[in-house]
Amino acid sequence: MSGSLFGQITGKITDNGGNGLPGAAVALYQESTLVTGTSADENGVFSLTIEPGIYSLEVSFISFATEKREVTVPSNGLLNLGTITLRESSNNLGEVVVEGEANFMEFKQDKRVFNVGKDLSNVGSNASELLRNIPSVDVDIDGNVSLRGSQNVRILIDGKPSGLVGVNPADALRQLQSSMIERVEVITNPSARYDAEGEAGIINIVLKKEKRNGLNGT
Numbered sequence: 309m310s311g312s313l314f315g316q317i318t319g320k321i322t323d324n325g326g327n328g329l330p331g332a333a334v335a336l337y338q339e340s341t342l343v344t345g346t347s348a349d350e351n352g353v354f355s356l357t358i359e360p361g362i363y364s365l366e367v368s369f370i371s372f373a374t375e376k377r378e379v380t381v382p383s384n385g386l387l388n389l390g391t392i393t394l395r396e397s398s399n400n401l402g403e404v405v406v407e408g409e410a411n412f413m414e415f416k417q418d419k420r421v422f423n424v425g426k427d428l429s430n431v432g433s434n435a436s437e438l439l440r441n442i443p444s445v446d447v448d449i450d451g452n453v454s455l456r457g458s459q460n461v462r463i464l465i466d467g468k469p470s471g472l473v474g475v476n477p478a479d480a481l482r483q484l485q486s487s488m489i490e491r492v493e494v495i496t497n498p499s500a501r502y503d504a505e506g507e508a509g510i511i512n513i514v515l516k517k518e519k520r521n522g523l524n525g526t
Contacts, residue, residue, distance in 0.1 A: 314384070315359070316386050317336075319388065319392050320348075320353045320391050321354065321392050327352075328352025328353070329352045329394065332354075332367060334366075335366045335367075336363040337364040338362075359381070360384075364376065365379045368443040372397055373394065375392055420496075434484055435486060438486045450478060452478060455496065456496065456509070463510075464512045489516070492511065494511055495511075496509040
């Protein structure tokens with residue numbers, strides 16, 4: 309498709325005080341499938357070039373409530389969203405330190421990667437609580453995990469099925485301490501290398517190297 313048919317979305321992400329949020333994640337979805345995304349620059353400014361159409365926009369940042377809205381991208385035009393202000397999440401347990409930490413959310417070819425680091429550990433003592441802080445992932449009172457509203461999601465440990473998670477996912481996630489987790493990968497549009505299970509997507513929990521023994525296996 310010719311580049312002239314593409315539109316552009318721009319905006320700035322700030323907190324309630326008007327301070328830019330560098331590294332804030334911006335994702336565009338169509339029919340629950342991640343289309344593209346980016347991270348805000350050091351001033352909280354972002355820009356996305358994408359085909360015209362109607363999208364679901366999600367803006368997220370650690371310890372802030374996710375902002376969701378529908379946007380219409382014009383053909384060969386600019387959609388300036390202005391300033392998007394994020395509200396602090398009610399489960400924020402402390403000040404967020406951004407400097408020196410990897411971006412909370414990164415976009416790879418077929419997935420979103422959430423780096424746990426120090427900050428995300430502070431808002432969840434185990435994997436179940438940690439997942440509640442990831443945009444588009446929900447965990448109900450019984451510990452059942454859903455991705456973008458569907459419980460038809462597959463949970464992997466280090467890219468492999470885990471015997472513990474396979475038998476009782478809710479209990480296994482509550483027993484897995486967040487301090488053992490390096491990152492969480494969310495795949496909303498699995499490729500052919502994954503089997504049919506987990507049609508809504510896949511959540512891959514990647515453990516720190518020194519914590520991997522005894523958790524993988526069938």
